Amino acid sequence: MAEAKICGITDARALDAAIDGGARFVGFVVYPKSPRHLSRDKLAALAERARGQVETVVVTVDADEELLAAVAACAGPDWIQLHGSENPGKTAQARQYAQRGLIKAIGVARPEDLAQAAAFEPVADMLMFDAKPPPGGLPGGNALAFDWQILAGRRFGRPWMLSGGLTPANVAEAVSASGAAAVDVSSGVEASAGLKDPLKIAEFLAAARSA
Numbered sequence: 001m002a003e004a005k006i007c008g009i010t011d012a013r014a015l016d017a018a019i020d021g022g023a024r025f026v027g028f029v030v031y032p033k034s035p036r037h038l039s040r041d042k043l044a045a046l047a048e049r050a051r052g053q054v055e056t057v058v059v060t061v062d063a064d065e066e067l068l069a070a071v072a073a074c075a076g077p078d079w080i081q082l083h084g085s086e087n088p089g090k091t092a093q094a095r096q097y098a099q100r101g102l103i104k105a106i107g108v109a110r111p112e113d114l115a116q117a118a119a120f121e122p123v124a125d126m127l128m129f130d131a132k133p134p135p136g137g138l139p140g141g142n143a144l145a146f147d148w149q150i151l152a153g154r155r156f157g158r159p160w161m162l163s164g165g166l167t168p169a170n171v172a173e174a175v176s177a178s179g180a181a182a183v184d185v186s187s188g189v190e191a192s193a194g195l196k197d198p199l200k201i202a203e204f205l206a207a208a209r210s211a
């Protein structure tokens, strides 16, 4: 059984589907270039609805202290996910804004990319291995997968999550190939960019649970 994070939630129906389906985490993106970006008001409302039912994650990209403080004040997230080119020092500074911990995303295309994990193990509470974004693309949420086999048998000093191009149809194979104990999805449970499909969320969570 793999734990799951449903990322890029933009409405209450999707949030409720994630909670009802047994997600451990829900992700709220604060990055204006993303089709999943949430205004402060919407972020606050969704975080309030989620409180106590599921662990909340606010996803940021190279955020400065002002933005992190604003996010913490309006949403009080359990976790902050750093999805840009934050270095270990910046990652450590962000810790004060999350109630439970930090997730650091690492872009992966080749086995050598996994070596970056070592620098973040002392400062992040969880790692996320996501497909490296295409040139000029968004930092995440691109529906791109990498070769899951490169994670097989690898050990890291922190819990880690597999991400990138996962869907209800491939998540079981991805877990089996990589050995992931936790998985993350965004595009694979959407009807269109930024609009989650509650049925696909339920299917993904059922598939992750039985993986």
Ligand SMILES: O=C(O)c1ccccc1NCC(=O)[C@H](O)[C@H](O)COP(=O)(O)O
Binding pocket: 007, 008, 027, 029, 031, 034, 035, 036, 059, 060, 061, 083, 130, 138, 139, 140, 141, 142, 143, 144, 163, 164, 165, 166, 184, 185, 186, 187, 188
């Ligand atoms: O989802 C976004 O729009 C996004 C934008 C900027 C930075 C990160 C973003 N998403 C982070 C996630 O955790 C996604 O779930 C992850 O990249 C996987 O996305 P997908 O391949 O679409 O499932």
